[in-house]
Structure formats: structure tokens, C-alpha cells
Amino acid sequence: MAKGKLSTRQQRMLTFIRDFLRENDYPPTIREIGRACLISSTSVVNYNLNKLEECGLINRNLRVSRGIQLTEAAPRNLVPIPLVGRIFASEPVPVPDAPASFAPDEAINLTRDLVGDGADLFALEVRGDSMIDAMIGDGDVVVMKRQIEARNGDLVAVWLNDSEETTLKHFYLEDGRVRLQPANPTMQPIYAIPANVRVQGKVVLVLRQMEAI
Amino acid sequence: MAKGKLSTRQQRMLTFIRDFLRENDYPPTIREIGRACLISSTSVVNYNLNKLEECGLINRNLRVSRGIQLTEAAPRNLVPIPLVGRIFASEPVPVPDAPASFAPDEAINLTRDLVGDGADLFALEVRGDSMIDAMIGDGDVVVMKRQIEARNGDLVAVWLNDSEETTLKHFYLEDGRVRLQPANPTMQPIYAIPANVRVQGKVVLVLRQMEAI
DNA sequence: CTTGACAGGGAACACCCGTTCTGTTATCAT
DNA sequence: ATGATAACAGAACGGGTGTTCCCTGTCAAG
Structure with missing residues (x-):
């Protein structure tokens, strides 16, 4: 009922x-x-x-x-998500090691209907315009789920070994190679061999707050 | 005492x-x-x-x-924001008329530290990729504050009378004309006379939720 | 020593409040 | 018609709840 x-x-x-x-x-x-x-x-x-x-x-x-x-x-509707650092194109994602090490130094509270139970989630502030092809700009906050593998279609943060950069792309494994598709449909995908991409986590939510409401 | x-x-x-x-x-x-x-x-x-x-x-x-x-x-830190409709490029923003008509049919709850007291706020779901130059894509939810005027730098939803379309741009009034600057810095601004632009509201927050956490 | 303010205890009172029971009305399928 | 069911009204019961009154003990000022 x-x-x-x-x-x-x-x-x-x-x-x-x-x-x-x-x-x-x-x-x-x-x-x-x-x-x-x-x-x-x-x-x-x-x-x-x-x-x-x-x-x-x-x-x-x-x-x-x-x-x-x-x-x-209900008070349990709020899920605290630790804001663990910043994300640059030139550096790997600072994935938090200890999941239980709850650092309340800085956290953002979101409702359960947005992020589920909040397990394995952490938040990063984006620095620079390098993620612009994922429609993510300077100052945006991305909420990510810590995971090593990705399913086709996931928007993931990947570290590219050869070019040594972090990027946010949609992940597709097809014909033995990885296609990284920008979220912006007007931009072209890039291709890589699986050994070259290291998945750091999966984007769950993007939050862009304008200053001065 | x-x-x-x-x-x-x-x-x-x-x-x-x-x-x-x-x-x-x-x-x-x-x-x-x-x-x-x-x-x-x-x-x-x-x-x-x-x-x-x-x-x-x-x-x-x-x-x-x-x-x-x-x-x-004591005051609750969850603020309900009514989700009043969708936003297309081809139609004006469906700004809710009555502010007090609290429609709980569909609302998103956000914390007070994100949206303040929630006064004059409403949420819209974006349809289509026409806002892509504002880094806002299909399915995104924008939280807007109802207001007629804009200050320089505000990201506002404007209705352009001559081309009959809604667009999200940063607003600048300079030298008697309006410059509408895309949020994506790689794209070019458009210029218009003030009589041609009708400000519908100001973007306060952008929310992009990936499916299937 | 007396006095008064302060902190606390116990009991009683009157109202508040959730619950439950008994009806009433209307709709609808049988 | 008839029974079932949902929605509603009124009243009464019993326990919950804030309030008040009277009491005891302590401690410092007079």
C-alpha cells in the first residue's frame, strides 16, 4: 500500500x-x-x-x-560527504585511502535521494577549465564513488599513463580498446588501450554553486 | 539576567x-x-x-x-524547492507566479548552506543540449531565483524577444548594450539591446545527477 | 540566630491529548 | 435490494502533561 x-x-x-x-x-x-x-x-x-x-x-x-x-x-536523510581535496588535470585524483576515517574537517551534506547511502563517496573541487569537455568548470564540486572498474557509459575519472593527466570522460570498452567520450556531444572521443587508463572513480553528482545568492 | x-x-x-x-x-x-x-x-x-x-x-x-x-x-536546514517544470530553448522559463503557493507535488530538498533560506527559488529540469555553452546539459537541474533585473556577472536565464529563445548566459550591461557571455570561456559572447532581453531569473545552483549510483 | 534567596523534592490538580467505540452517509459491485 | 467498504462525526475514556502549592535543606548576609 x-x-x-x-x-x-x-x-x-x-x-x-x-x-x-x-x-x-x-x-x-x-x-x-x-x-x-x-x-x-x-x-x-x-x-x-x-x-x-x-x-x-x-x-x-x-x-x-x-x-x-x-x-x-527525517534527520537520517542527510548524508555527509567528505570534501577531500581538489582535482587538477595534471595530477591523479586524490582518492581517500581509509573509507572509515571520517574527517569532518570539511564535508558537504546532501540528501539521501541524491546520493543514496553515501557509501564510498567523496567530493572534490575542480580546479581549472580542463574538464570543460565534460561540462564541468572551475569551482564545480564533483561527488565521486571510489571504484577501480567502470561499466560502459559511466562518467569516470581516469588517469592516462602516457600523457600523465586526469580527465573526466564517459567510459566505453569496445573491441578491446577504451573509448573515452566527452559529455559534450559536440566534441570528439579519444581512444586508448586498457593498459594506459587507470580508473580512479565514478562521478555520481556534479554541483555548481553560484556565489552570492 | x-x-x-x-x-x-x-x-x-x-x-x-x-x-x-x-x-x-x-x-x-x-x-x-x-x-x-x-x-x-x-x-x-x-x-x-x-x-x-x-x-x-x-x-x-x-x-x-x-x-x-x-x-x-533550531531552524531546519533542509529547504524544499519546488520543481516547477522544464526549460527548453524554444520557450520562456515557466516562472511560478505565486510564491506562497507551496506545491509539494514535486520538490527537491537541499541544505540551507547551499541555497540559503530558499526564498523565491524554484527548480527546472533542462531539456536538450541548447544550454551546452553554459556547461549545462540535458537532464541537469537548475535552481533559480525569481528576479527581473540582473547585476553584472550574474548567470541569468533570458528570453530574447527577436530570436524567441531562452538562453542561460552571464549578464553584463556595458555601454548601453547587453553582453551575454557563455560560461564556457572558449565560446563567443552575443550582444543585444536591453529592450530585446527579458531576464527571467538568476541561476543559483546547477545539479547534475548521474543515474544508477 | 534570624532572614532571605536559591535549589530541590513530592503530590495534587486541571486540562490536554491520543485512542477507541458507536453511529451515519455515500458509493459501488453483487 | 444488499452487503462491503471508505470517509466522517461525536462522545467518552484513560493516561499524559504542564502547572502550582507546600515542604526541606543549604548558605551567606544581616
């Missing part, structure tokens, strides 16, 4: 709970919800709260006053 | 309230605080809560169950 459609009343209750929580920092009671949504009976509020819980939109703590949690605001 | 020193008991209560709030998303009751801090009497908890309020560390809503707010970091 994942997602029955919400009735008008249920939708109204949900937005009220959101607004109330934003205003007061604690959830409303059943009677406060009823008063705001013009529901005279507490049992009806209770009935619809159960419906909302069945849809996975809220969590209820039974027998606890104001025991309503919005699943979207 | 701004800041008398906190007793051990008061400090313990404060950290318990923090932990409880982090875990449950709603504040504890007086008796729950007492149980956790080994205080047998509710009046003592009440007494020390008043002390904490006098120090400005919490706010109390009298006669309301669980009516405790932490003054420090």
Missing part, C-alpha cells in the same frame, strides 16, 4: 503540518490539525494521519503527544 | 534536549527530561527550564505539551 492518491483533506493536513513545524519547531496535536483543517472530530484526523503514514509520508509515534514526524525532514 | 553560569544539571538537560530532538524530531516532555537527567520531580525540571529560558538558550511555549524550542540551530 505504497501510494494511494491523497485526498484534498489529506493534502491540506500535510501542508499544515509542514507549516506548523516550520513555525513552531514542534509538531501539532491532533486537535490542532483538526482545527486548522476544519475537521470537527479527532477520530477523523487520526484516521487520515494513519492514511498518510501508510503512504510513507509521515511517521507516527503511538501514544505520544505530538508524535508526528515528516519523513522528508 | 542574561547569562548566569549553567549548573551541571542544566547543561545536562540542554544536551539531552538536543539529542532527543535530533533523534525524534519533536521535543521531550518535562517528565522525559526528568527521567533522562535523573530528576524525580517535575517541578525541578520546570524550574531549570525557566532558568535556561532566562539565559536565552531555549524558548518555552507555556501550557503546550513539548513546547520547547532550541534557540540555537
